[in-house]
Amino acid sequence: MKFNKNLRNIFLILFATLALSACSTAKKSQTSGDVYTGSDTVEYLASGVKDRVFFATNKSSLTSASRETLRKQATYLRKNKKLNVTVEGHADERGTREFNLALGERRANAVKDYLMTYGISGKRISVISYGKERPVNSESTPLAWSQNRRSVTVKVK
Protein backbone atom coordinates (compact mmCIF):
# COMPACT_ATOMS: atom_id res chain seq x y z
CA MET A 1 0.00 0.00 0.00
CA LYS A 2 2.73 2.42 1.07
CA PHE A 3 4.79 1.47 -1.94
CA ASN A 4 1.81 2.22 -4.14
CA LYS A 5 1.42 5.62 -2.58
CA ASN A 6 5.08 6.39 -3.25
CA LEU A 7 4.68 5.25 -6.80
CA ARG A 8 1.66 7.47 -7.20
CA ASN A 9 3.63 10.43 -5.86
CA ILE A 10 6.39 9.76 -8.32
CA PHE A 11 3.89 9.67 -11.14
CA LEU A 12 2.38 12.91 -9.94
CA ILE A 13 5.78 14.59 -9.91
CA LEU A 14 6.56 13.16 -13.33
CA PHE A 15 3.29 14.44 -14.67
CA ALA A 16 3.90 17.90 -13.20
CA THR A 17 7.36 18.02 -14.75
CA LEU A 18 5.99 17.05 -18.14
CA ALA A 19 3.28 19.67 -17.89
CA LEU A 20 5.86 22.31 -16.96
CA SER A 21 8.18 21.45 -19.81
CA ALA A 22 5.21 21.56 -22.14
CA CYS A 23 4.63 25.12 -20.92
CA SER A 24 8.20 26.14 -21.67
CA THR A 25 7.97 24.64 -25.16
CA ALA A 26 4.83 26.63 -25.70
CA LYS A 27 6.80 29.79 -24.91
CA LYS A 28 9.68 28.75 -27.12
CA SER A 29 7.36 28.29 -30.03
CA GLN A 30 7.22 32.09 -30.33
CA THR A 31 10.10 31.49 -32.69
CA SER A 32 10.41 29.18 -35.65
CA GLY A 33 13.94 28.40 -36.71
CA ASP A 34 15.11 31.40 -34.79
CA VAL A 35 12.71 33.81 -36.47
CA TYR A 36 10.27 35.50 -34.11
CA THR A 37 6.68 34.54 -34.85
CA GLY A 38 4.93 36.17 -31.89
CA SER A 39 3.23 39.53 -31.81
CA ASP A 40 4.37 41.06 -28.48
CA THR A 41 6.41 43.84 -30.03
CA VAL A 42 4.43 44.28 -33.23
CA GLU A 43 2.69 47.56 -33.99
CA TYR A 44 0.32 48.38 -36.83
CA LEU A 45 0.52 50.74 -39.78
CA ALA A 46 -3.26 50.43 -40.11
CA SER A 47 -5.84 47.97 -38.93
CA GLY A 48 -4.58 44.50 -39.81
CA VAL A 49 -1.33 45.81 -41.32
CA LYS A 50 1.66 44.82 -39.20
CA ASP A 51 4.59 47.26 -39.23
CA ARG A 52 7.44 44.76 -38.94
CA VAL A 53 8.94 41.49 -40.06
CA PHE A 54 11.54 39.29 -38.37
CA PHE A 55 14.71 37.56 -39.48
CA ALA A 56 16.89 34.59 -38.62
CA THR A 57 20.37 35.18 -37.18
CA ASN A 58 22.74 36.68 -39.78
CA LYS A 59 20.02 36.35 -42.45
CA SER A 60 17.99 38.78 -44.48
CA SER A 61 15.68 36.33 -46.28
CA LEU A 62 11.94 36.81 -45.87
CA THR A 63 9.82 34.04 -44.38
CA SER A 64 6.36 33.29 -45.81
CA ALA A 65 4.80 35.06 -42.82
CA SER A 66 6.99 38.11 -43.51
CA ARG A 67 5.96 38.11 -47.16
CA GLU A 68 2.32 38.01 -46.15
CA THR A 69 2.84 41.00 -43.83
CA LEU A 70 4.65 42.89 -46.60
CA ARG A 71 1.93 42.16 -49.18
CA LYS A 72 -0.53 43.76 -46.77
CA GLN A 73 1.80 46.74 -46.38
CA ALA A 74 2.00 47.01 -50.18
CA THR A 75 -1.79 46.96 -50.50
CA TYR A 76 -2.02 49.64 -47.83
CA LEU A 77 0.62 51.77 -49.60
CA ARG A 78 -1.16 51.37 -52.94
CA LYS A 79 -4.33 52.68 -51.35
CA ASN A 80 -2.52 55.60 -49.73
CA LYS A 81 -0.59 57.00 -52.64
CA LYS A 82 0.67 60.09 -50.83
CA LEU A 83 2.22 58.09 -48.04
CA ASN A 84 5.99 57.58 -47.99
CA VAL A 85 7.73 55.17 -45.67
CA THR A 86 11.10 54.52 -44.14
CA VAL A 87 12.14 50.93 -43.65
CA GLU A 88 14.38 50.58 -40.60
CA GLY A 89 16.71 47.59 -40.52
CA HIS A 90 17.86 46.24 -37.17
CA ALA A 91 20.11 43.51 -35.85
CA ASP A 92 20.45 41.78 -32.49
CA GLU A 93 23.29 42.50 -30.06
CA ARG A 94 25.16 39.29 -30.82
CA GLY A 95 27.29 40.59 -33.66
CA THR A 96 30.01 43.18 -34.13
CA ARG A 97 28.73 46.73 -34.44
CA GLU A 98 29.93 47.47 -37.96
CA PHE A 99 28.79 44.19 -39.45
CA ASN A 100 25.40 44.71 -37.83
CA LEU A 101 25.06 48.08 -39.55
CA ALA A 102 25.55 46.35 -42.90
CA LEU A 103 23.19 43.55 -41.92
CA GLY A 104 20.45 46.02 -40.93
CA GLU A 105 20.84 47.76 -44.26
CA ARG A 106 20.57 44.45 -46.09
CA ARG A 107 17.40 43.51 -44.17
CA ALA A 108 15.76 46.87 -44.82
CA ASN A 109 16.54 46.52 -48.52
CA ALA A 110 15.10 43.00 -48.63
CA VAL A 111 11.83 44.56 -47.45
CA LYS A 112 12.08 47.50 -49.83
CA ASP A 113 12.72 45.14 -52.77
CA TYR A 114 9.71 43.03 -51.88
CA LEU A 115 7.44 46.06 -51.59
CA MET A 116 8.69 47.24 -54.98
CA THR A 117 7.81 43.91 -56.61
CA TYR A 118 4.24 44.63 -55.46
CA GLY A 119 4.19 47.88 -57.36
CA ILE A 120 5.35 50.38 -54.77
CA SER A 121 7.77 52.91 -56.25
CA GLY A 122 11.26 52.83 -54.76
CA LYS A 123 11.03 56.60 -54.48
CA ARG A 124 8.42 56.22 -51.77
CA ILE A 125 10.62 53.96 -49.67
CA SER A 126 13.77 55.10 -47.92
CA VAL A 127 15.89 52.73 -45.86
CA ILE A 128 17.99 53.26 -42.76
CA SER A 129 20.01 50.78 -40.75
CA TYR A 130 20.39 51.05 -37.01
CA GLY A 131 22.43 47.88 -36.62
CA LYS A 132 22.23 46.83 -32.97
CA GLU A 133 21.74 50.40 -31.71
CA ARG A 134 17.99 50.41 -31.16
CA PRO A 135 16.73 47.15 -29.66
CA VAL A 136 12.98 46.86 -29.10
CA ASN A 137 13.58 44.41 -26.28
CA SER A 138 16.61 45.23 -24.15
CA GLU A 139 16.90 41.87 -22.45
CA SER A 140 19.79 39.56 -23.31
CA THR A 141 17.80 36.45 -24.17
CA PRO A 142 17.29 34.47 -27.39
CA LEU A 143 13.65 35.62 -27.45
CA ALA A 144 14.60 39.30 -27.16
CA TRP A 145 17.25 38.87 -29.84
CA SER A 146 14.68 37.34 -32.19
CA GLN A 147 12.40 40.34 -31.60
CA ASN A 148 15.28 42.69 -32.35
CA ARG A 149 16.23 41.08 -35.67
CA ARG A 150 13.64 43.05 -37.57
CA SER A 151 12.69 45.53 -40.23
CA VAL A 152 10.12 48.12 -39.28
CA THR A 153 8.14 50.09 -41.84
CA VAL A 154 7.54 53.59 -40.50
CA LYS A 155 5.34 56.30 -42.03
CA VAL A 156 7.21 59.45 -43.03
CA LYS A 157 5.42 62.43 -41.57
Added chain:
Amino acid sequence: MKKIIILFFTYLILHSNLNALIKVDITRGNLDPLPIAVSPLHVESASENLESLDTKKLGLNISSIIEKNFKSTGLFNPLKREAFVQKPDIAHLKPRFEDWRLIKAQALVTGKLSVKNNKLKVEFRLWDLTASKEMIALSFTTTPSNWRRVAHIISDKIYERLTGEEGYFDTRIIYVAESGPKNQRVKKLAIMDQDGAKTKYLTLGNELVLTPRFNPSNQMVTYLSYFRNLPRVYLLDIETGKQEVVGNFPGMTFAPRFSPDGKKIIMSFAKDGNSDIFTMDLETRKVERITEHSSIDTSPSYSPDGKYICFNSDRSGLQQIYVMRSDGSNVKRITFGNGIYGTPVWSPRGDLIAFTKVRKGKFYIGVMRSDGTGERLLTENFYQEAPSWSPNGRVLVFYRETKSGAQGKGFSAKLWSIDITGYNERKIKTETDASDPSWSSLLSK
Protein backbone atom coordinates in the same frame (compact mmCIF):
# COMPACT_ATOMS: atom_id res chain seq x y z
CA MET B 1 46.23 69.64 -29.94
CA LYS B 2 49.14 71.48 -31.53
CA LYS B 3 49.47 73.87 -28.67
CA ILE B 4 50.19 71.11 -26.21
CA ILE B 5 53.09 70.05 -28.33
CA ILE B 6 54.95 73.20 -27.35
CA LEU B 7 57.01 70.99 -25.17
CA PHE B 8 60.70 71.57 -25.17
CA PHE B 9 62.85 68.55 -24.75
CA THR B 10 66.22 69.42 -23.43
CA TYR B 11 67.84 66.07 -23.70
CA LEU B 12 70.36 66.26 -20.92
CA ILE B 13 71.62 62.75 -21.17
CA LEU B 14 74.33 63.07 -18.61
CA HIS B 15 75.94 59.69 -18.78
CA SER B 16 73.68 57.01 -20.03
CA ASN B 17 74.85 53.56 -19.12
CA LEU B 18 74.13 51.05 -21.84
CA ASN B 19 75.30 48.03 -19.88
CA ALA B 20 72.59 48.14 -17.27
CA LEU B 21 71.82 44.92 -15.53
CA ILE B 22 68.09 45.29 -15.00
CA LYS B 23 65.84 44.70 -17.96
CA VAL B 24 62.15 43.96 -18.13
CA ASP B 25 61.07 41.21 -20.49
CA ILE B 26 57.68 42.10 -21.90
CA THR B 27 57.36 39.27 -24.37
CA ARG B 28 56.01 37.00 -21.66
CA GLY B 29 53.36 37.46 -19.05
CA ASN B 30 54.34 39.43 -15.99
CA LEU B 31 55.01 36.74 -13.47
CA ASP B 32 57.54 38.78 -11.61
CA PRO B 33 56.95 42.54 -11.90
CA LEU B 34 60.04 44.69 -11.32
CA PRO B 35 60.01 46.44 -7.92
CA ILE B 36 60.55 50.13 -8.60
CA ALA B 37 60.65 53.09 -6.20
CA VAL B 38 59.37 56.40 -7.52
CA SER B 39 60.64 59.06 -5.15
CA PRO B 40 58.36 62.13 -5.18
CA LEU B 41 59.91 64.85 -7.29
CA HIS B 42 61.55 67.54 -5.15
CA VAL B 43 59.95 70.94 -5.58
CA GLU B 44 62.51 73.73 -5.45
CA SER B 45 61.69 76.27 -2.79
CA ALA B 46 61.95 79.22 -5.15
CA SER B 47 59.01 77.87 -7.18
CA GLU B 48 56.11 80.22 -7.79
CA ASN B 49 52.63 79.16 -6.91
CA LEU B 50 50.15 79.57 -9.72
CA GLU B 51 46.48 80.37 -9.53
CA SER B 52 45.43 77.17 -11.18
CA LEU B 53 48.18 74.98 -9.80
CA ASP B 54 49.43 74.11 -6.35
CA THR B 55 53.12 73.88 -7.18
CA LYS B 56 54.05 72.38 -3.82
CA LYS B 57 52.03 69.27 -4.55
CA LEU B 58 53.26 68.95 -8.11
CA GLY B 59 56.22 66.71 -7.26
CA LEU B 60 53.99 64.22 -5.52
CA ASN B 61 51.29 64.42 -8.20
CA ILE B 62 53.75 63.74 -11.02
CA SER B 63 55.28 60.75 -9.24
CA SER B 64 51.78 59.39 -8.49
CA ILE B 65 50.94 59.42 -12.19
CA ILE B 66 54.22 57.69 -13.00
CA GLU B 67 53.47 55.02 -10.40
CA LYS B 68 49.95 54.53 -11.75
CA ASN B 69 51.26 54.17 -15.28
CA PHE B 70 53.84 51.60 -14.20
CA LYS B 71 51.31 49.63 -12.23
CA SER B 72 48.92 49.54 -15.18
CA THR B 73 51.52 47.74 -17.32
CA GLY B 74 51.62 44.81 -14.95
CA LEU B 75 55.38 44.77 -15.56
CA PHE B 76 56.37 46.96 -12.63
CA ASN B 77 55.58 46.92 -8.96
CA PRO B 78 55.80 50.49 -7.60
CA LEU B 79 56.82 50.32 -3.94
CA LYS B 80 55.04 52.11 -1.11
CA ARG B 81 56.41 55.57 -0.37
CA GLU B 82 56.21 55.06 3.39
CA ALA B 83 59.15 52.71 3.16
CA PHE B 84 61.37 55.25 1.40
CA VAL B 85 64.39 56.16 3.45
CA GLN B 86 66.00 59.07 1.65
CA LYS B 87 64.66 62.56 1.16
CA PRO B 88 63.75 63.29 -2.50
CA ASP B 89 66.28 66.09 -3.04
CA ILE B 90 69.17 64.15 -1.57
CA ALA B 91 68.23 60.95 -3.39
CA HIS B 92 68.13 62.86 -6.63
CA LEU B 93 71.71 64.06 -6.20
CA LYS B 94 73.04 60.60 -5.43
CA PRO B 95 71.01 57.84 -3.85
CA ARG B 96 72.41 55.65 -1.08
CA PHE B 97 71.94 52.50 -3.11
CA GLU B 98 72.13 50.11 -0.14
CA ASP B 99 69.22 51.91 1.56
CA TRP B 100 66.98 51.44 -1.48
CA ARG B 101 68.08 47.85 -1.96
CA LEU B 102 67.04 47.25 1.61
CA ILE B 103 63.40 47.87 0.68
CA LYS B 104 63.87 45.45 -2.24
CA ALA B 105 63.73 48.10 -4.96
CA GLN B 106 65.61 47.26 -8.14
CA ALA B 107 65.09 50.58 -9.89
CA LEU B 108 64.66 54.08 -8.54
CA VAL B 109 63.23 57.22 -10.11
CA THR B 110 64.23 60.57 -8.63
CA GLY B 111 63.68 64.11 -9.80
CA LYS B 112 63.13 67.74 -9.07
CA LEU B 113 61.09 70.55 -10.52
CA SER B 114 60.77 74.29 -10.41
CA VAL B 115 58.20 76.78 -11.65
CA LYS B 116 59.61 80.16 -12.66
CA ASN B 117 58.33 82.81 -15.07
CA ASN B 118 55.38 80.57 -15.90
CA LYS B 119 57.69 77.79 -17.00
CA LEU B 120 57.82 74.34 -15.52
CA LYS B 121 61.23 72.73 -15.48
CA VAL B 122 61.37 69.06 -14.61
CA GLU B 123 64.42 66.87 -14.28
CA PHE B 124 64.50 63.18 -13.53
CA ARG B 125 66.92 60.30 -13.20
CA LEU B 126 66.48 56.56 -13.37
CA TRP B 127 68.85 54.50 -11.24
CA ASP B 128 69.76 50.85 -11.54
CA LEU B 129 70.02 49.80 -7.92
CA THR B 130 71.54 46.43 -8.65
CA ALA B 131 74.43 47.91 -10.56
CA SER B 132 74.45 51.12 -8.46
CA LYS B 133 74.40 53.23 -11.62
CA GLU B 134 72.42 55.96 -13.26
CA MET B 135 70.61 54.69 -16.36
CA ILE B 136 69.09 57.83 -17.77
CA ALA B 137 68.78 61.50 -16.90
CA LEU B 138 66.58 63.97 -18.74
CA SER B 139 65.11 67.39 -18.23
CA PHE B 140 62.16 69.16 -19.84
CA THR B 141 60.83 72.69 -19.88
CA THR B 142 57.20 73.35 -20.69
CA THR B 143 54.16 75.36 -19.60
CA PRO B 144 52.99 74.37 -16.10
CA SER B 145 49.55 73.26 -17.32
CA ASN B 146 51.32 70.45 -19.17
CA TRP B 147 52.41 68.77 -15.96
CA ARG B 148 50.37 65.62 -16.59
CA ARG B 149 51.98 65.17 -19.95
CA VAL B 150 55.39 65.57 -18.36
CA ALA B 151 54.53 62.69 -16.02
CA HIS B 152 53.48 60.55 -19.00
CA ILE B 153 56.59 61.41 -21.00
CA ILE B 154 58.83 60.53 -18.05
CA SER B 155 56.92 57.22 -17.76
CA ASP B 156 57.51 56.57 -21.46
CA LYS B 157 61.25 57.29 -21.20
CA ILE B 158 61.65 54.94 -18.25
CA TYR B 159 59.50 52.23 -19.86
CA GLU B 160 61.63 52.49 -22.99
CA ARG B 161 64.88 52.30 -21.07
CA LEU B 162 63.80 49.27 -19.05
CA THR B 163 61.91 47.25 -21.68
CA GLY B 164 63.61 48.27 -24.91
CA GLU B 165 60.16 49.03 -26.34
CA GLU B 166 58.54 52.34 -27.13
CA GLY B 167 56.20 53.58 -24.40
CA TYR B 168 52.50 54.38 -24.75
CA PHE B 169 51.64 56.63 -21.80
CA ASP B 170 51.70 60.02 -23.52
CA THR B 171 48.66 59.05 -25.59
CA ARG B 172 44.93 59.60 -25.65
CA ILE B 173 41.91 57.45 -26.29
CA ILE B 174 38.90 58.59 -28.25
CA TYR B 175 35.70 56.67 -27.57
CA VAL B 176 31.92 56.84 -27.46
CA ALA B 177 30.52 57.95 -24.10
CA GLU B 178 27.17 56.27 -23.43
CA SER B 179 24.27 57.05 -21.14
CA GLY B 180 20.55 56.38 -20.87
CA PRO B 181 18.47 53.23 -21.34
CA LYS B 182 19.72 50.48 -23.64
CA ASN B 183 17.03 50.96 -26.27
CA GLN B 184 17.62 54.71 -26.41
CA ARG B 185 21.28 55.20 -25.69
CA VAL B 186 22.63 58.71 -25.88
CA LYS B 187 26.08 58.60 -27.43
CA LYS B 188 28.75 61.32 -27.52
CA LEU B 189 32.28 61.41 -28.81
CA ALA B 190 34.69 61.71 -25.92
CA ILE B 191 38.44 61.99 -25.65
CA MET B 192 40.64 61.39 -22.63
CA ASP B 193 44.22 60.76 -21.63
CA GLN B 194 45.25 57.12 -21.74
CA ASP B 195 44.92 56.95 -17.93
CA GLY B 196 41.33 58.24 -17.95
CA ALA B 197 42.17 61.82 -16.94
CA LYS B 198 41.08 65.00 -18.73
CA THR B 199 37.90 63.71 -20.35
CA LYS B 200 36.45 66.06 -22.94
CA TYR B 201 33.17 65.59 -24.82
CA LEU B 202 33.33 66.49 -28.48
CA THR B 203 29.66 66.15 -29.45
CA LEU B 204 26.49 66.97 -27.53
CA GLY B 205 24.63 63.69 -27.90
CA ASN B 206 21.86 65.05 -30.14
CA GLU B 207 22.59 62.41 -32.74
CA LEU B 208 23.90 58.87 -32.59
CA VAL B 209 27.66 58.67 -33.14
CA LEU B 210 29.76 55.52 -33.50
CA THR B 211 33.27 54.19 -34.16
CA PRO B 212 35.59 57.24 -33.88
CA ARG B 213 39.19 56.74 -35.08
CA PHE B 214 42.25 59.00 -34.94
CA ASN B 215 44.32 60.04 -37.91
CA PRO B 216 48.08 59.39 -37.61
CA SER B 217 48.79 62.89 -36.25
CA ASN B 218 45.92 62.63 -33.74
CA GLN B 219 44.43 65.94 -34.82
CA MET B 220 41.55 64.55 -36.84
CA VAL B 221 38.92 61.96 -36.09
CA THR B 222 36.76 60.03 -38.52
CA TYR B 223 33.52 58.55 -37.22
CA LEU B 224 29.94 57.64 -38.08
CA SER B 225 27.19 60.13 -37.27
CA TYR B 226 23.42 59.85 -37.71
CA PHE B 227 23.15 63.64 -38.15
CA ARG B 228 19.72 64.40 -39.71
CA ASN B 229 19.08 60.67 -39.60
CA LEU B 230 21.50 60.09 -42.44
CA PRO B 231 24.23 57.72 -41.26
CA ARG B 232 27.42 58.98 -42.88
CA VAL B 233 31.15 59.01 -42.25
CA TYR B 234 32.32 62.36 -40.86
CA LEU B 235 35.62 64.06 -40.34
CA LEU B 236 36.22 66.15 -37.23
CA ASP B 237 39.07 68.52 -36.48
CA ILE B 238 39.56 68.14 -32.73
CA GLU B 239 41.18 71.54 -32.27
CA THR B 240 38.69 73.65 -34.22
CA GLY B 241 35.62 71.45 -33.78
CA LYS B 242 34.94 71.70 -37.50
CA GLN B 243 32.98 68.74 -38.91
CA GLU B 244 32.29 67.65 -42.46
CA VAL B 245 30.75 64.71 -44.28
CA VAL B 246 33.26 62.53 -46.08
CA GLY B 247 32.28 62.24 -49.73
CA ASN B 248 28.90 62.45 -51.34
CA PHE B 249 27.54 58.92 -51.18
CA PRO B 250 23.89 58.18 -51.94
CA GLY B 251 23.53 55.90 -48.90
CA MET B 252 25.05 54.85 -45.62
CA THR B 253 28.81 55.06 -45.21
CA PHE B 254 30.32 53.46 -42.11
CA ALA B 255 33.31 51.67 -40.55
CA PRO B 256 35.82 54.44 -41.37
CA ARG B 257 39.56 54.44 -40.71
CA PHE B 258 42.49 56.52 -41.91
CA SER B 259 45.21 55.22 -44.17
CA PRO B 260 48.61 55.10 -42.39
CA ASP B 261 49.74 58.26 -44.21
CA GLY B 262 46.55 60.01 -43.14
CA LYS B 263 45.69 61.02 -46.71
CA LYS B 264 42.73 58.71 -47.28
CA ILE B 265 39.74 57.44 -45.40
CA ILE B 266 38.77 53.83 -46.03
CA MET B 267 35.17 52.86 -45.24
CA SER B 268 32.16 50.81 -46.25
CA PHE B 269 29.38 52.14 -48.42
CA ALA B 270 26.04 50.32 -48.29
CA LYS B 271 23.67 50.47 -51.21
CA ASP B 272 20.72 48.27 -52.15
CA GLY B 273 21.58 45.80 -49.43
CA ASN B 274 25.20 45.40 -50.42
CA SER B 275 28.18 46.84 -48.52
CA ASP B 276 31.50 47.32 -50.31
CA ILE B 277 34.77 49.00 -49.36
CA PHE B 278 35.74 52.40 -50.77
CA THR B 279 38.45 54.96 -50.14
CA MET B 280 38.32 58.70 -50.45
CA ASP B 281 41.40 60.87 -50.87
CA LEU B 282 40.95 63.79 -48.49
CA GLU B 283 42.88 66.20 -50.68
CA THR B 284 41.67 65.36 -54.19
CA ARG B 285 38.24 64.07 -52.96
CA LYS B 286 38.69 61.19 -55.38
CA VAL B 287 36.60 58.16 -54.46
CA GLU B 288 37.87 54.71 -55.31
CA ARG B 289 36.05 51.40 -55.12
CA ILE B 290 38.20 48.70 -53.48
CA THR B 291 35.88 45.66 -53.30
CA GLU B 292 33.01 44.62 -55.54
CA HIS B 293 31.13 41.66 -54.19
CA SER B 294 27.50 40.94 -53.44
CA SER B 295 28.40 40.09 -49.83
CA ILE B 296 28.89 42.39 -46.86
CA ASP B 297 32.46 43.73 -46.92
CA THR B 298 33.27 45.92 -43.94
CA SER B 299 35.60 46.83 -41.04
CA PRO B 300 38.61 47.59 -43.29
CA SER B 301 42.02 48.32 -41.74
CA TYR B 302 45.33 49.07 -43.51
CA SER B 303 48.65 47.41 -42.78
CA PRO B 304 51.07 50.01 -41.34
CA ASP B 305 53.01 50.19 -44.63
CA GLY B 306 49.74 50.91 -46.48
CA LYS B 307 50.27 48.06 -48.92
CA TYR B 308 47.53 45.74 -47.64
CA ILE B 309 44.02 45.94 -46.24
CA CYS B 310 42.36 43.45 -43.91
CA PHE B 311 38.56 43.40 -43.67
CA ASN B 312 35.68 41.11 -42.83
CA SER B 313 33.19 39.68 -45.29
CA ASP B 314 30.43 37.10 -45.30
CA ARG B 315 31.18 36.05 -48.89
CA SER B 316 31.83 32.50 -47.68
CA GLY B 317 28.42 32.46 -45.97
CA LEU B 318 29.63 33.57 -42.55
CA GLN B 319 31.67 36.54 -41.40
CA GLN B 320 35.40 35.81 -41.91
CA ILE B 321 38.60 37.86 -42.21
CA TYR B 322 40.27 38.55 -45.55
CA VAL B 323 43.46 40.30 -46.65
CA MET B 324 43.98 41.99 -50.01
CA ARG B 325 46.37 44.42 -51.68
CA SER B 326 45.41 48.04 -51.08
CA ASP B 327 44.08 48.30 -54.66
CA GLY B 328 41.63 45.48 -53.93
CA SER B 329 43.46 42.77 -55.84
CA ASN B 330 44.57 39.38 -54.57
CA VAL B 331 41.84 38.84 -51.95
CA LYS B 332 42.71 35.98 -49.61
CA ARG B 333 40.68 34.54 -46.79
CA ILE B 334 42.86 34.11 -43.68
CA THR B 335 40.50 32.74 -41.02
CA PHE B 336 39.28 29.17 -41.20
CA GLY B 337 38.71 28.35 -37.53
CA ASN B 338 35.37 27.43 -36.02
CA GLY B 339 33.20 30.46 -35.41
CA ILE B 340 32.81 33.85 -37.03
CA TYR B 341 35.52 36.51 -37.19
CA GLY B 342 35.23 40.28 -37.37
CA THR B 343 36.81 43.70 -36.70
CA PRO B 344 40.35 42.91 -37.91
CA VAL B 345 42.89 45.60 -36.99
CA TRP B 346 46.47 45.54 -38.15
CA SER B 347 49.09 46.00 -35.43
CA PRO B 348 51.25 49.14 -35.71
CA ARG B 349 54.23 46.74 -35.82
CA GLY B 350 52.72 45.01 -38.85
CA ASP B 351 53.17 41.48 -37.57
CA LEU B 352 49.79 40.77 -36.03
CA ILE B 353 46.10 41.30 -36.68
CA ALA B 354 43.77 41.68 -33.69
CA PHE B 355 40.17 40.54 -34.13
CA THR B 356 36.85 39.62 -32.51
CA LYS B 357 35.74 36.02 -32.69
CA VAL B 358 32.28 34.69 -31.88
CA ARG B 359 31.92 31.03 -31.14
CA LYS B 360 29.16 29.11 -29.35
CA GLY B 361 27.63 32.29 -27.97
CA LYS B 362 30.91 33.64 -26.54
CA PHE B 363 32.93 36.62 -27.73
CA TYR B 364 36.72 36.53 -27.83
CA ILE B 365 39.41 39.12 -28.49
CA GLY B 366 42.39 37.51 -30.17
CA VAL B 367 45.49 38.06 -32.24
CA MET B 368 46.97 36.15 -35.14
CA ARG B 369 49.72 36.60 -37.70
CA SER B 370 48.73 38.56 -40.78
CA ASP B 371 48.49 35.31 -42.78
CA GLY B 372 45.96 33.94 -40.30
CA THR B 373 48.28 31.48 -38.59
CA GLY B 374 49.14 31.42 -34.90
CA GLU B 375 45.70 32.41 -33.60
CA ARG B 376 45.73 33.22 -29.89
CA LEU B 377 42.53 34.06 -28.04
CA LEU B 378 43.29 36.49 -25.22
CA THR B 379 39.98 36.88 -23.44
CA GLU B 380 36.50 35.35 -23.43
CA ASN B 381 33.29 37.14 -22.42
CA PHE B 382 29.56 37.47 -22.98
CA TYR B 383 30.09 40.38 -25.36
CA GLN B 384 33.24 42.26 -26.31
CA GLU B 385 34.60 43.57 -29.58
CA ALA B 386 36.44 46.29 -31.48
CA PRO B 387 40.07 45.99 -30.35
CA SER B 388 42.40 48.96 -30.92
CA TRP B 389 46.19 48.81 -30.56
CA SER B 390 48.46 50.76 -28.26
CA PRO B 391 51.01 52.55 -30.46
CA ASN B 392 53.76 50.12 -29.48
CA GLY B 393 51.65 47.09 -30.41
CA ARG B 394 51.80 45.57 -26.92
CA VAL B 395 48.35 46.31 -25.50
CA LEU B 396 44.81 46.18 -26.88
CA VAL B 397 41.91 48.32 -25.74
CA PHE B 398 38.36 47.12 -26.52
CA TYR B 399 34.84 47.42 -25.11
CA ARG B 400 32.73 44.94 -23.25
CA GLU B 401 28.96 44.87 -22.68
CA THR B 402 27.24 43.00 -19.87
CA LYS B 403 24.31 40.66 -20.20
CA SER B 404 21.13 42.49 -19.32
CA GLY B 405 17.88 41.48 -17.67
CA ALA B 406 14.33 42.60 -18.42
CA GLN B 407 14.09 46.23 -19.61
CA GLY B 408 17.85 46.22 -20.02
CA LYS B 409 18.52 46.01 -16.30
CA GLY B 410 22.18 45.58 -15.43
CA PHE B 411 23.37 46.67 -18.85
CA SER B 412 26.71 48.41 -19.01
CA ALA B 413 29.43 49.09 -21.54
CA LYS B 414 33.03 49.64 -20.41
CA LEU B 415 36.50 49.92 -21.86
CA TRP B 416 39.04 47.22 -21.06
CA SER B 417 42.65 46.61 -21.94
CA ILE B 418 44.75 43.48 -22.17
CA ASP B 419 48.37 42.70 -23.05
CA ILE B 420 48.89 40.66 -26.20
CA THR B 421 50.41 38.05 -23.89
CA GLY B 422 46.86 37.52 -22.57
CA TYR B 423 47.87 38.82 -19.13
CA ASN B 424 46.98 42.00 -17.30
CA GLU B 425 43.32 42.45 -18.21
CA ARG B 426 42.13 45.79 -16.82
CA LYS B 427 39.02 47.91 -16.80
CA ILE B 428 39.73 51.49 -17.86
CA LYS B 429 37.98 54.06 -15.72
CA THR B 430 35.67 56.36 -17.64
CA GLU B 431 33.24 59.00 -16.39
CA THR B 432 30.35 57.34 -18.19
CA ASP B 433 29.70 54.03 -19.90
CA ALA B 434 31.98 53.72 -22.90
CA SER B 435 32.49 51.84 -26.17
CA ASP B 436 34.35 51.93 -29.51
CA PRO B 437 37.77 52.98 -28.18
CA SER B 438 40.54 54.10 -30.51
CA TRP B 439 44.07 54.61 -29.22
CA SER B 440 46.14 57.55 -30.50
CA SER B 441 49.79 57.34 -31.47
CA LEU B 442 52.42 58.88 -29.17
CA LEU B 443 51.64 62.59 -28.91
CA SER B 444 55.24 63.72 -28.42
CA LYS B 445 56.84 61.89 -31.28
